[in-house]
Structure formats: structure tokens, C-alpha cells
């Protein structure tokens with residue numbers, strides 16, 4: 224459902240269907256109400272991706288491929304880019320990150336959205352033997 | 355104001371006005387008969403007379419797209435096109451107006467193919483009728499120059515912020531050389547004023563999205579905001595034209611009239627045929643016939659109220675449409691008919707489809723049209739077909 | 755209103771001639787109009803161009819006219835129909851190497867018409883260096899019409915051509931004056 228406060232009257236819109244990203248300067252990082260950061264798509268999800276850092280090689284494929292910028296990277300002590308966390312407010316559950324993850328077993332897998340992460344990690348599969 | 359007298363054709367008049375407006379970007383793909391407008395402009399760029407960018411693109415669709423990009427980035431932008439090029443631009447014309455970008459388009463009106471024809475008629479202007487642009491019509495090179503200067507000022511007014519098309523008849527105006535007066539460069543620029551970008555895309559301090567997707571919850575509101583701006587523009591256009599008159603001494607109105615006060619037969623038309631019609635009026639007035647002329651200057655927004663002032667007392671109104679309506683009455687006829695109904699007026703209405711592909715319309719033809727209309731006023735009702743043709747070879751052709 | 759119809763071939767400079775006449779007349783304070791009937795033709799195809807000159811603004815945008823002068827700048831066009839829409843007083847100025855007698859014999863349609871002959875092709879070839887019969891035709895027109903003193907007109911044309919190399923300007927001025935002197 225569209226949030227009520229966004230349903231303005233015609234005279235309240237900027238001309239040209241223009242939308243802004245920030246309130247004030249960008250470096251203050253106050254997001255405008257129209258910025259997609261302000262809007263959760265978590266309820267679109269049926270399954271959610273779960274990350275298992277035991278197998279992750281920090282290749283960042285998932286970060287590159289996620290269409291909703293919901294893989295949030297981090298840096299380690301040496302300044303190297305690593306997997307950080309999943310932004311569950313904006314992850315829509317498409318599974319692309321799982322598809323591109325190159326490890327065996329995969330370091331990202333889809334589980335039912337309601338399943339707790341600890342339980343998902345307990346169910347993690349073994350390494351698959353090459354046939 | 356001291357003005358310079360010069361001999362230009364309609365195309366050069368447009369190019370020179372663009373030069374004086376100090377445009378940031380002209381993106382264009384040349385097409386007859388508008389080619390010289392952008393060719394002249396590219397020469398100005400090459401000669402260092404202007405410091406804007408001239409972008410050659412690979413189609414008119416790209417030309418208007420580049421204009422939309424440049425205008426949303428925050429620049430003063432203009433281009434020119436005709437006919438098939440106009441048709442190819444159509445999709446992006448809607449983008450430009452929906453994004454409320456004050457682009458100026460010189461539309462040199464030409465027939466639409468098939469069959470292929472490079473000469474003037476209004477089928478391209480009619481094609482763009484509902485694209486959300488302000489449309490003005492210039493009937494000679496002087497008017498092309500004047501209305502171009504006004505177009506920038508109207509388009510860029512914050513309460514309007516809509517693109518403006520300045521229409522002129524292909525060849526009959528675009529390639530017709532006439533003497534005209536033009537303002538000194540600095541005065542012309544001062545009249546238009548500096549460009550004030552509004553929410554420019556190239557402002558890293560304020561990132562902005564243009565033309566966002568607006569599904570059911572928002573689309574209607576945005577469109578009606580556009581509609582509201584269109585109606586708002588009446589006042590702004592009037593103000594700008596008045597300022598221009600003050601400066602140049604040349605007066606422009608939403609509809610131009612000639613001998614209408616006591617006229618029993620009125621012709622309503624658009625474009626260069628208005629001058630020829632004026633001469634037919636003179637000729638018939640000399641014979642004691644009460645005829646008059648209304649020439650529509652502002653095609654969009656359509657000046658319903660202004661037009662209504664002149665149509666209440668006449669006995670017949672003949673509307674000239676320079677485009678084949680192909681299955682109905684002409685677009686200008688329909689506008690006039692609506693004004694008649696809205697005001698409870700009762701004149702006999704007649705419609706001529708004329709001048710297609712540059713077919714000549716002479717004083718004699720216009721006299722014939724007036725005389726034919728007179729038969730209706732004498733009879734007190736329409737005794738002629740509703741839609742007629744003039745200067746067409748073959749068996750007489752009319753409809754209804 | 756003074757009306758002129760040019761008969762030319764595309765590429766011979768009739769449009770430039772029309773514009774030049776407009777320019778000069780406009781600077782004399784007259785209202786002018788110059789246009790041509792374009793087709794999709796290539797260089798060499800017969801074409802028409804037109805001038806209107808008047809004391810009052812010219813608002814007629816139809817192509818219909820009964821010209822006061824018919825200017826023929828290509829010699830071969832005398833064999834085509836150039837006699838439509840004329841009036842009794844229409845004067846013809848024709849580029850040709852023929853004498854009046856030879857022309858009347860070759861084209862009987864000229865019988866009874868007021869014709870003036872001048873070889874603008876030869877004049878332009880000799881004075882300008884290529885066959886550009888448009889400017890000498892204007893010189894001949896000045897003689898026949900008496901619109902301007904030839905020195906005034908040549909002076910105006912010189913100003914108009916300022917963008918060209920001096921050699922071309924001088925050639926044009928000479929060609930204009932020679933056509934003025936030679937037209938009969």
C-alpha cells in the first residue's frame with residue numbers, strides 16, 4: 224500500500240514529475256521522503272537470502288549483482304572489501320545473489336522468510352561432490 | 355527602440371533569434387524545409403558568433419532526446435524540424451512537456467508522407483496538437499523572429515515552464531525573403547533575460563530524478579498540474595506579448611482580426627494564408643461586401659474566450675484547415691464549432707480543406723470561398739456542403 | 755506593386771538574384787518579397803523564382819502573379835512555355851546570344867511582346883569567370899526598368915557582396931554595368 228502522506232494533491236507536486244534524493248545537502252544523508260531508501264519492500268519477499276560466513280570468500284559477486292543494493296559491503300582491518308550484511312528492509316527476495324555465489328557449498332541460500340537465521344545456518348548443506 | 359532593417363527569410367529569422375537568445379545547446383537533425391535554421395546556427399557556432407553547443411545527432415528522435423537531456427541538465431535549448439522529422443520526434447515531445455522543460459522548437463510546417471512532399475501544410479502541426487506544448491503560429495519572417503524571442507521568455511517563466519513550438523509555413527514563410535526589423539543583440543537578450551535553471555540535473559548538491567514513473571496514484575495529478583500550467587500560460591503569454599510590443603512596437607494577439615466588427619462572412623484560418631485572405635477581404639469590402647478575417651495565432655492553449663468575442667454576430671463562418679482530416683471535419687473547424695456551441699452562437703459553419711502539400715491558395719480562391727458562404731447567409735441556412743475543397747483537380751469533391 | 759518572375763535552371767543563381775534585388779530594394783525603404791518554387795529537382799532543372807516590391811507591406815503569400823517583368827537567365831528556356839499569367843504590359847528580359855530577328859524567327863511566340871535581349875552568360879563568363887547570369891541580369895533590369903541609377907545600384911551590390919573576394923566583387927560590378935550598357 225502507498226503510504227498516505229505521499230498522496231498529495233496535484234498542486235503540491237514539483238513541476239515535471241521531479242523527485243529529490245535528499246533533504247538538504249547529500250553529505251548530510253537526510254533522505255527525502257521520495258527516496259527509495261525510505262520505502263521497505265520486505266513484504267514482497269517469500270524467501271529470504273541467508274549468509275554463511277564460514278564458506279564466504281568475499282568475492283563481492285553478490286554485491287555487484289543485487290538489483291536492489293541490498294548486499295551491504297564492509298571493510299576488514301586491512302582495508303579490504305568484504306561481505307558485510309544483508310539489508311532486509313530493501314531485499315525483495317529475488318535470489319540473484321544466491322545464483323551468482325561461486326562457493327561450494329554456497330555462502331548465500333534462500334530460506335523461508337519466517338525461519339530464524341540461526342535455524343537456517345543449522346540446516347546448511349554439505350559440500351557437493353563433483354560427479 | 356532603434357531597430358535594424360534587414361532582408362531575411364523565415365528560416366534565417368528563426369536562426370537569428372536563436373543566436374540572440376544565447377542558447378546553451380542546439381541538438382538537431384536537418385530536414386527540409388527547416389534545414390537552414392540549424393545550418394545557419396551551426397555556421398554561427400563555427401564562426402564563433404555564439405558559444406553554445408551544436409550537437410549533430412542521428413535522428414529527430416535523438417535530437418529531441420538530446421534537447422530533453424540538455425534542458426533537464428539546466429540549459430537553454432532549442433531546435434527545429436519539419437514533417438517526418440516532427441513525426442519521429444513526437445514521442446519525445448510528450449516527454450519534454452511532461453518533464454516541463456522550456457525547450458523552443460521551430461516547427462517549419464510541411465506535409466506528412468505518403469505520398470512524399472516537401473511543401474507546406476499543417477499536418478505536422480496538427481499531429482503535435484495534444485503533445486502538451488504551447489503552439490504559436492507565425493505568418494511571415496518578421497513574426498517568426500518576434501515570436502521566437504517571446505517563445506523563450508514564455509517557456510521559461512516559472513509559472514509556465516512548458517516547451518513552446520513556433521510554427522511557420524514551409525517555403526511560404528521559411529524560404530520567402532522579406533524585409534523585417536530586428537532588435538539590437540543586447541536588447542533582444544535583455545528582453546529574454548538570463549536563463550534561470552530550476553532543479554537542474556547537473557547539480558551534485560541536489561540530486562533529482564526527472565519524469566519519474568507515476569502509476570495510478572499519481573499520474574492524474576501530475577497531468578493536471580501540466581494542464582493547469584497550460585491554462586496559466588494565457589496570462590503569461592499576454593504579459594510577454596505586451597512587453598514585446600512596448601519594446602518593439604509590434605503587437606501580437608491570441609487571435610488576429612481584420613474587418614470583423616460588422617462582418618457577415620468570416621474566414622478563420624492559421625498561417626501565411628491569413629495575409630492573402632486579408633487582401634481578399636479588401637477586394638470584397640471595396641465591392642461593399644461585409645466580410646472579415648480571424649487568424650488564430652495561439653493554437654495551444656486554444657484561446658476559446660478570445661475567439662468567442664468575434665463570432666457572436668456573424669452569419670457564416672468558414673474555417674480553413676490546411677491538413678486532411680481523413681474522416682472528420684478539420685481540427686481548427688472542431689475548435690471553432692466548440693466555441694460556437696459553448697456560447698450558444700448560431701452562424702452557419704463551413705469547412706474547407708485546402709493547400710495540401712503546398713497547393714496554392716490565391717486571392718481569387720478566397721474570394722470564391724467568401725462568395726460561396728454568402729449564398730448560405732442569403733438563404734439563412736447551410737446550402738453548401740459542410741466540408742469542401744478548393745483548387746483541387748478532378749470532379750468536385752465535398753462531404754456532408 | 756512591382757512583380758517579377760525569373761525563369762532559370764536550378765544552380766544558376768536565380769534565388770540569389772531574387773534575394774539581392776530584395777536586399778537593395780529593402781535598403782531603399784521598399785517592402786519586398788522574394789520566393790521560388792522549389793521541387794525536388796536536381797541542378798539544371800528549370801525553376802521559377804519571384805520578386806514582389808511595393809510601398810506597403812506585402813501580405814500576399816500565394817504564388818499567383820501577373821509579372822511586370824519576366825527575366826530569363828538561361829538561353830534555352832525561351833523554347834519552353836514562359837508566357838503564362840502575363841499581361842499586355844509585361845516586359846521580357848532574355849539572356850541570349852541571338853539577335854531580336856533570330857529569336858523571333860526561332861520562337862514565334864515572342865511576336866508582339868516587348869522583349870529586351872542581353873547575353874548574361876557571355877558577360878558573366880568574361881567578367882566573373884564563370885556562367886553566373888544572375889547579377890548581370892539585374893544590371894539589365896535596372897536599364898529597362900529605370901528603378902535605380904546604375905552607379906547607385908552597382909554600389910549597393912558591391913556592399914551586398916562584401917563577404918566575397920575582391921576579384922569576384924569587381925567582376926560582378928563590371929558584369930552588372932556591362933549588361934546595363936549592352937541590353938537592347
Ligand code: SF4
Pocket residue numbers: 271272288289290291292293294309313314315316317318319320321
Ligand atoms: S535476494 Fe535479491 S534483493 Fe535480496 S539480497 Fe539477494 S539479490 Fe538482493
Ligand code: SF4
Pocket residue numbers: 274278279280281282283284285286306323324325326330331
Ligand atoms: S558471492 Fe558468495 S562468496 Fe562472494 S561475497 Fe557474496 S556470499 Fe561471499
